[in-house]
Amino acid sequence: MQNVAVAPSVDLLEVFQTRNGSVFQSDSKKCWYVDFAGHNNRFDYRSIMKLRKAIYGIDIEALLLNSDKAPDLEIVFICACDHCYVLTLLEIIAFKELIEGTFVMLELNRILHDRVYSLAV
């Protein structure tokens, strides 16, 4: 797994934050930095879309009801992306909350651009 150390910079704008993690956007590099479970990983457009799909695709209810003796871990692997997460059930719930909140904020940003900024230009 590749961890990217990111020095605080004016370029990074906070998109969403929870008690467990945060997501920042870099306008100049056109990417996002996801800080979660001790890792700060860089995601471009394609890979953050894949991350969202992977996280939304986890059936949390099925994991909660699962009575197997198998460890309570889920590996989130994103194809053609350097990052891989090994998460416990509680971490998955927290990660999903972070990703959902991030995309709500990005959608809000899109609406603002669509309705306000584009008309003001």
Place this chain on the structure above:
Amino acid sequence: MKDIIRVKCLLSTEVEKLLNQQIKKEAQASSAYLAMASWCNQHGYDFSSDYFFKQSDEERQHQLKLYKYVLDMGGTAISPEISNIKIEYNSFREVFEEALDQEISVTQSLKNIAANCHKEQDYITVEFLNWFFKEQREEEYKARRALELFDVIGEEGTGRWQIDKHVGGIVYDSEA
């Protein structure tokens, strides 16, 4: 904060999802028409079989048109998985009833996408969909005309043979 997602992709997540669902629907329609062509051929309805082969090709072209549009706009086009295609029919008439039902369902689905696009002010996709709406006029017309042959000619005696002969001649040439 820049809208990076918008820079990369013209389509919203919702419209992209709906277009991918439509791609699947067109692929299912293409497979269903192929099954109808097979059934008609097996039962000796050659003209109807040819008609459904052509319809299957058209649906495939619709699927590819949508597929390319999603890609051209920066979205992710998903190659659909098709299963549970009905291959047995109780009667010659039932084949055409199902064909019309299928076309109506496709039209409704396209209307739903356009309604969402209007809500989001995605007029680019609305303009793209206009071609499909015109196409659906023809598709529904042909399916309805084919089914009406069963009432006009009747199935008694050599009726089904006559119906089959006339199915191949259905054309929609309205310029309106």
